[in-house]
Amino acid sequence: MREKQILDAAVAVFSRHGYHSASMDEISDVAGVSKPMIYSYLGAKEDLFLHCIRREAGRMLQAVQAGIKPDVPPDMQLWHGLRSFYGFVAEYRESWTVLHRQALTVGGPFAGEVDALRSRAIELVSGLVVSAGARKGLAEQAEFSGEGLAAALVGAAESLADWWLDHSDVSDGVLASWLMNLIWLGFNDLVEGEVWRPTEQ
Amino acid sequence: MREKQILDAAVAVFSRHGYHSASMDEISDVAGVSKPMIYSYLGAKEDLFLHCIRREAGRMLQAVQAGIKPDVPPDMQLWHGLRSFYGFVAEYRESWTVLHRQALTVGGPFAGEVDALRSRAIELVSGLVVSAGARKGLAEQAEFSGEGLAAALVGAAESLADWWLDHSDVSDGVLASWLMNLIWLGFNDLVEGEVWRPTEQ
Amino acid sequence: MREKQILDAAVAVFSRHGYHSASMDEISDVAGVSKPMIYSYLGAKEDLFLHCIRREAGRMLQAVQAGIKPDVPPDMQLWHGLRSFYGFVAEYRESWTVLHRQALTVGGPFAGEVDALRSRAIELVSGLVVSAGARKGLAEQAEFSGEGLAAALVGAAESLADWWLDHSDVSDGVLASWLMNLIWLGFNDLVEGEVWRPTEQ
Amino acid sequence: MREKQILDAAVAVFSRHGYHSASMDEISDVAGVSKPMIYSYLGAKEDLFLHCIRREAGRMLQAVQAGIKPDVPPDMQLWHGLRSFYGFVAEYRESWTVLHRQALTVGGPFAGEVDALRSRAIELVSGLVVSAGARKGLAEQAEFSGEGLAAALVGAAESLADWWLDHSDVSDGVLASWLMNLIWLGFNDLVEGEVWRPTEQ
DNA sequence: TATGAATGAGATTTCATTCAT
DNA sequence: GATGAATGAAATCTCATTCAT
Numbered sequence: 001m002r003e004k005q006i007l008d009a010a011v012a013v014f015s016r017h018g019y020h021s022a023s024m025d026e027i028s029d030v031a032g033v034s035k036p037m038i039y040s041y042l043g044a045k046e047d048l049f050l051h052c053i054r055r056e057a058g059r060m061l062q063a064v065q066a067g068i069k070p071d072v073p074p075d076m077q078l079w080h081g082l083r084s085f086y087g088f089v090a091e092y093r094e095s096w097t098v099l100h101r102q103a104l105t106v107g108g109p110f111a112g113e114v115d116a117l118r119s120r121a122i123e124l125v126s127g128l129v130v131s132a133g134a135r136k137g138l139a140e141q142a143e144f145s146g147e148g149l150a151a152a153l154v155g156a157a158e159s160l161a162d163w164w165l166d167h168s169d170v171s172d173g174v175l176a177s178w179l180m181n182l183i184w185l186g187f188n189d190l191v192e193g194e195v196w197r198p199t200e201q
Numbered sequence: 202m203r204e205k206q207i208l209d210a211a212v213a214v215f216s217r218h219g220y221h222s223a224s225m226d227e228i229s230d231v232a233g234v235s236k237p238m239i240y241s242y243l244g245a246k247e248d249l250f251l252h253c254i255r256r257e258a259g260r261m262l263q264a265v266q267a268g269i270k271p272d273v274p275p276d277m278q279l280w281h282g283l284r285s286f287y288g289f290v291a292e293y294r295e296s297w298t299v300l301h302r303q304a305l306t307v308g309g310p311f312a313g314e315v316d317a318l319r320s321r322a323i324e325l326v327s328g329l330v331v332s333a334g335a336r337k338g339l340a341e342q343a344e345f346s347g348e349g350l351a352a353a354l355v356g357a358a359e360s361l362a363d364w365w366l367d368h369s370d371v372s373d374g375v376l377a378s379w380l381m382n383l384i385w386l387g388f389n390d391l392v393e394g395e396v397w398r399p400t401e402q
Numbered sequence: 403m404r405e406k407q408i409l410d411a412a413v414a415v416f417s418r419h420g421y422h423s424a425s426m427d428e429i430s431d432v433a434g435v436s437k438p439m440i441y442s443y444l445g446a447k448e449d450l451f452l453h454c455i456r457r458e459a460g461r462m463l464q465a466v467q468a469g470i471k472p473d474v475p476p477d478m479q480l481w482h483g484l485r486s487f488y489g490f491v492a493e494y495r496e497s498w499t500v501l502h503r504q505a506l507t508v509g510g511p512f513a514g515e516v517d518a519l520r521s522r523a524i525e526l527v528s529g530l531v532v533s534a535g536a537r538k539g540l541a542e543q544a545e546f547s548g549e550g551l552a553a554a555l556v557g558a559a560e561s562l563a564d565w566w567l568d569h570s571d572v573s574d575g576v577l578a579s580w581l582m583n584l585i586w587l588g589f590n591d592l593v594e595g596e597v598w599r600p601t602e603q
Numbered sequence: 604m605r606e607k608q609i610l611d612a613a614v615a616v617f618s619r620h621g622y623h624s625a626s627m628d629e630i631s632d633v634a635g636v637s638k639p640m641i642y643s644y645l646g647a648k649e650d651l652f653l654h655c656i657r658r659e660a661g662r663m664l665q666a667v668q669a670g671i672k673p674d675v676p677p678d679m680q681l682w683h684g685l686r687s688f689y690g691f692v693a694e695y696r697e698s699w700t701v702l703h704r705q706a707l708t709v710g711g712p713f714a715g716e717v718d719a720l721r722s723r724a725i726e727l728v729s730g731l732v733v734s735a736g737a738r739k740g741l742a743e744q745a746e747f748s749g750e751g752l753a754a755a756l757v758g759a760a761e762s763l764a765d766w767w768l769d770h771s772d773v774s775d776g777v778l779a780s781w782l783m784n785l786i787w788l789g790f791n792d793l794v795e796g797e798v799w800r801p802t803e804q
Numbered sequence: 805t806a807t808g809a810a811t812g813a814g815a816t817t818t819c820a821t822t823c824a825t
Numbered sequence: 826g827a828t829g830a831a832t833g834a835a836a837t838c839t840c841a842t843t844c845a846t
Contacts, residue, residue, distance in 0.1 A: 572751075
C-alpha cells in the first residue's frame, strides 16, 4: 500500500534528521513516490508527522500490552512488560527514536500525542505498583507520589533504552532484569516499611 | 560582557522555541545587539548553540559537584548530588530545558556534547555505586553493568526533573528522597546479594 | 451531451472563483465527469475558458438580437435591446459574470474574444444611433465619434447591470428606461444641434 | 526610496499580467531588488497588491479632486472632473489598468478597496447631480435612483476610458465633452420634466 | 567596532496535465 | 471510451548569513 510505503519512509527520515531538518523531498525520495502523493495521502508535513507518531505509538503500546500476561503477580507483569518494551525498541529502533527523541521537542500538537503515550505507560506502571502495594498491605504513605515514582521508573526504562542503542551487546531480558533488580527490590523495601533517610546534614 | 549577554539571550530563546524554530533575529533582539555581533562573537547558529550547551552543561556539572561533600558515605554523596541537581533545575529552568529537551533532537555535533555531559553524570554515579559496593564487599557481579545501572538512575532523575516541571509543588529535597528510596534501597539489596529473578515464564 | 455538461460546470465554477482560482478538479467534480474527459472534449484550461466565453457571448448576442424588432423606430429598437440585455443578465447571472468580470482580466486570447463581443454591441448601437441621426437629418458632426458614444453607452449599460446585481429590486424594464432617459434624450438633443459647451475655463 | 521602487514595479507587472499571473519573481526583477526586500517592505503578495491599489486609488482621487473647482456650477465641476480623470488615465495607464481591470476580479479584500473608490466617485457624481437638480428645482422623482444613474454615468466614463486606450488619438478634453453632451443634456431634459417613454409594445 | 540593509538558497505546497489500466 | 493515480514544474515565502557604511 502507498500509505504504508510513505509512512515507513517518513519514520526513517524523521528519525534520522528530526522533524525540522527532514525535508519532504527526502521523504518522497526514500518512499519512491512524488511529493504530491504524500500530500494527497497523508496531508501536510505536520499531519504526516502526526500520523507517524500515532502509528508508532500504537505499535509500541500494542507490543507492550501484548507481552503482559494478566494473571500473574505484578512483578511478573512488569517484567514481561519491560521485556516487550525492549523487544520493541530493538526491533523498531527508528520508531523509538521518533517517539522519544523527535516528538518531544517540537511544540504544537505533537507534545500532546507523546505525552498521552507516556501517560498511558505511567498509568500502567502505577497500576502495577499500587496493586503490588495493596497485596502487601501497604498503608497510604502520603510522603510518596505513586505518579512521581512511576514517572521516574518510566524515565529509567527510557533512558536505559537510549543507553542500549549504543551498547547493543546485551539482551532485552538482561535489561529488564536490571531494572527489576534496581527498582522492584527498592520498591519492595519501601512497601515493607524500610525507608532511607539522610543520616547527617 | 557582550558574550554573556548573547548567550543568556540565546539560551532563553532556544529554550522557548527549540533549536530550529529559534530565529537569529529573535536572539539578537532579546540580546539587544545586532546580528553581525552574534556572528562575530560566537559564530554561526550551530556554534552558538554549542556554546550554549557547553556553558549550561558546565554550570550544571559544577553546581552538582559543588553540592557533593567528599568525606561522607556514598549514599549521602548521592543524596547531596541529587539535591543539588534539582536545585539547579529549579533555579535554571531554561538551562535544563535546553540541555534536556532541545539538545537531544538535533543530530550532528550536539548529541556528542550532551552525551558527554550525561557520561560525566553516569561516571560520577558509577563511582559512587562502585565505592558503595566495594565498601560493602560486593564481589564483581558480571551480570550487572555499573554503567547501565547508572544510566538508568540518571534517566530516572532526569525524568523526575521533567515531571517536576509540571508539578512544582514538592521540594527538591522530597524529590531526591524519592529517588534515594526507590533506587538506593534496591541497590543495597543488590549489593547484599539479594536478587530478583523471574518466578515463572 | 458531454460537452454541454462540462461547459455548464465550467461556467458555474469560473463565475464563482474567477479564471485563475478555478481548479480543474472542481470543474470536473461539478460536471460529474473525470478530468481526462475535459481535456479530451475541450482541451486545456485556456481552451476550456475560451469555449465558455464564446458560448456565453453567442447566447447573449442572440438573446439581445432576438429581442430587437426590426421595423420599429430606432429608440424603440434600443429600448427592446436593452430590455433583452437585462433580461439575459437576470436569467444568466453566471454567464454575465464570466463575460464581464472574469474575461477582462486575463491577458492573451481572452481579451480578444470579449473585445469582439463588445465591438458587436457597439456596432449594433452605433447603427441605431446613426440611423436615428440620419432620420432626423443629423449632419456629419466630425466632432463626435459614433463609436465612442456607443462605447460609452455600452459601458453605462454594463455598469448598470453590475450595479443591478447588488440591487435586484428593480425590474429590467425600469433599468432600460433609466438608460433611455439618461442617454437617448441627451442624444436627441445632440441630434437636434443642441450642444453643451464649457462656459468658462 | 525602496518602497516607491517596489510599488512602481509591482504596478507595472500587475497591470501587465494581472494579480494571479504576476509572479513575485518578476516583480523583484523589475524592481531591481531581491524578493525578501519586497516581503520586508510591503509584506506578502496580497499586501503588496493592496498597497498598489491604495496608492493608485489615492493618486487618482487626488488628481480628480484637484481638478474640480468648487465655486463653479455643477456642470462645470463635472466637466473639470472628467478632464482630470482622463488626464490621469492618459498619464498613468498602468495605474488605471490595475484599478479597473485587475482589482475587480480577485475576490477578497481587493474588491472592497475598489468598490470604495467607485463609491466615492458615484457619491461625488450623485452630489453634483442632486445639486444641479436642486438648483433647477427638481422635485423628487421616485422613479429614478440617483445612485443608479450615477453608477451608469461612472460606468460610461470608465468604459470610454477603456475604449480610449485603443483609440488614443483624441484629447482628454474631447472625451469629456462627449460625455457631457451625451449625459448632461439628457439629464437636463430629465430635470426639466421631459421624459422618454416607450411608444409601443 | 557595530549595524541596517540586503540576499542566496531552499522549504513547503499546489495545480494543470497525463499515463496505465 | 473513461478514469484513478501520479507527477513536473512552479509559486510563495522564510531565514541564516554577509556587505557597505
